[in-house]
Amino acid sequence: MADTSEQLTRAILELREEEVLQLVRQRLAAGEAPLEIIAALRQGVAEVGQKFEKGEYFLTELIMAGKIFKEAMVDLEPALERSRQQSQALGxxxxxxxxxxxxxxxxxxxxxxxxxxxxxxxxxxxxxxxxxxxxxxxxxxxxxxxxxxxxxxxxxxxxxxxxxxxxxxxxxxxxxxxxxxxxxxxxxxxxxxxxxxxxxxxxxxxxxxxxxxx
Amino acid sequence: MVTPKERVLKALNLETPDRVPLVPQLQQFAARYAGITMEEHLFDTEKCAGAFDVTWRGLGGWDAWVMAPRPEGFVNDLRPIPIAQPGRELPPDVMYQVHEKPIMTVDDYERILDVGYKAFLRDYFFRLHPDWQSTTLHERAVLIRDLQKAAIAKYEAQNVPTLVGGIAETPFDEISQMRSFEEFTFDLFRRPDLVERVLRVVTKDITDTALRMAKGAGGLAVWIAGLRSSCAFVSPAQFERFVWPSIQYMVEHIIDAGFYAYLHLDQDWTKNLPYLRSLPRGKCLVHFDGWTDIFKAKEVLRDHMCIMGDVGPTLLTLGSPDEVSQYCRKLIDGLAPGGGFLLGSGCELAPDAKRENVEAMFETCREYGAYS
CATH class of the missing domain: 3.40.50.280 (Cobalamin-binding domain)
Structure with missing residues (x-):
C-alpha cells in the first residue's frame, strides 16, 4: 500500500488531476480505508505548500492542488461515512x-x-x-x-x-x-x-x- | 521656474529635474478631504470636480494627475467585471469594490475566438447590466472620453499633466476577473492552449480600445494594470506563456502611438523585474504598490525605466506623520539618484489616509526631494 500512497502523493504534488482522481477511485474500489487515502492526499498538498514556501511553486499551483484535493474528497466523503471512520480535525x-x-x-x-x-x-x-x-x-x-x-x-x-x-x-x-x-x-x-x-x-x-x- | 510638466517629463525621460516630482494617485481621497460622499465623488460630475479642486488647493498642488480628475463611477461601469458601487449596491459613503464572480463561462472562450473580444464584450455587458440599452454602450464610452478630455485640458492649461488617458489591464488580469480567479486558475491547468489563443485575441482588442481612448482624451501615457499576472500568483513558466507576450505587444503599440507605457503593477513583481528591463528604454513608467521591493527595482531598472511609488495604504492610514516622512526620505535617498523617479502613493492613495500623513508625504517630497 505504501507504493500506491506514494504514487498518489506524487500525483497531487505534480498536479496531475485525472491521475489523482483515478487512483482514489481505484483504491476505494480495492477496499482501502478512506482515511489512509486522505492521508496520502494531505501529504501531497502539504508538499505543495512546502514548495510554495520555498518559492518553487506559485499561488496558481497551490490553488490547483487544493482543487484536486477537494474533488477527490467528493468521492472520499461518502466512503468515509460508510466506513464509520471519523477524521480527527486538528482544530x-x-x-x-x-x-x-x-x-x-x-x-x-x-x-x-x-x-x-x-x-x-x-x-x-x-x-x-x-x-x-x-x-x-x-x-x-x-x-x-x-x-x-x-x-x-x-x-x-x-x-x-x-x-x-x-x-x-x-x-x-x-x-x-x-x-x-x-x-x-x-x-x-x-x-x-x-x-x-x-x-x-x-x-x-x-x-x-x-x-x-x- | 520649472513647470510641473517639465519636471515630470524629465523624470519619465530618465533625466534629473530640479526636484523629485510628486505624483500621488489621488482619487477617492478627494471625497474624504472635501467632505462629499463617495457616491457624489463617483457619479456627480460637478461635485467631483469641486472636491478635486478643493483637495488640489488645500494640499498645495502636486506635479501630475495619475488618473484624470473625473468621476470614476462611470469608468467602473465600463469595466467588464462586477463592481459594487456606493449608492447602488453599497451604502452611499463607502469605497467601491470589485465583487468578483464567475460571469464569463468556459464556452465564452470559443465565442471570443469566433467573434473577437470587442464583439463578445458588447453582449457580455448585458450580463453585467441587464437594464442597459444596447444603444447606450457607445454613448457611455463617449461620455467618459469627454469627461477625461475636459479634466485633462483644465489642468494642462496650468502646465500640470495627466498621465493616464487610456486604460487597460493585462488580458490575463482582465479575463481572470471575468472568469473569477479560481476558475481561471483551473483553466490554466485544464485548457492552457485555449486560454493562450484567447489571450492573444484579447490582447489586440484591449490595446486598440485603450489607444482609441487615449487618442481621444489626451494624457501622456496608457495604463496597463497587472496584479495577478505577477510571479506572486503565477509561475515563471505561466508568466512567460500567458502574460509576458501581451505586455510586450501592448507596450510596443502604445509607444508606437506616441505614448509612454505606464505599467501599474500591484502585488509583488520582484521576481519579474528582469523582464521589464527588456522593454524599450525611457519609454515606460512602472508604478509599484509597496509589495515589490522598489529598491531592488532601482538596481535592476536604473537608467532604463522611470519608477514611481510607493507610500502604502497601511502607513498612510495607521502611521504617524514622522513615520511617513521617514519612509519618503528613504525612498528619495534610494530612488532619486540619477533621476527617473516619481514619488507617489502605493497604488491609489488610501482614501482613509490621515490628512496629516498626506501633508507629511507632500512636504517631504517638496523639501527633501530637491536635487541641487
Missing part, C-alpha cells in the same frame, strides 16, 4: 472577510490550505458583521478565528470584531488571526489580534502553532 476554525469588505480570494486560498491540512473550517463568506463571527465561534466552539480584509477600511471592523469577542467572553479560549493585502504587524497591534499571516502557508503554520498541533 476548528471560523473564518470570514470582515464587514465592509467584499474580497475573498486570499481567504479562500487560506481555507483550501487549512482544510487540506486537516482543520475543520467554517467559512462565513464576505462582509461579515462582528456579531456573526461571535455567534459562530460560540456555536461551533472554535479554537481559532480568522479575519480577512483587502482594504484599509477593514482595519476598524477587525478591531470591532476582536472587541466583540472580548465582550462575549470568548477572547480567552479562541485565538484570532488576521490576514489580507494591507495587514501587517502594525495592523495586528491596532486590531488587538494575536497573529497576522502574510500568505496561506504562514496561515497554516500559525494556526498549527496557535493550537499547539505543529
Amino acid at each position: 476548528t476554525v471560523v473564518i470570514g472577510t470582515v464587514k465592509g469588505d467584499l474580497h475573498d480570494i486570499g481567504k479562500n486560498i487560506v481555507i483550501i490550505m487549512l482544510r487540506s491540512a486537516g482543520f475543520l473550517v467554517h467559512d462565513l463568506g464576505i462582509d461579515v458583521p462582528p456579531q456573526t463571527f461571535v455567534n459562530k465561534v460560540r456555536e461551533v466552539n472554535a479554537d481559532l478565528l480568522g479575519l480577512s480584509g483587502l482594504l484599509t477600511v477593514s482595519f476598524n471592523p477587525m478591531k470591532e470584531t476582536v472587541a466583540a469577542m472580548h465582550a462575549a467572553g470568548l477572547r480567552e479560549r479562541c485565538r484570532i488571526m488576521i490576514g489580507g493585502g494591507p495587514t501587517d504587524e502594525r495592523v495586528r497591534a491596532y486590531t488587538g489580534a494575536d497573529y497576522v499571516g502574510q500568505d496561506a502557508g504562514q496561515a497554516v503554520r500559525l494556526a498549527k502553532a496557535a493550537l499547539g498541533v505543529a
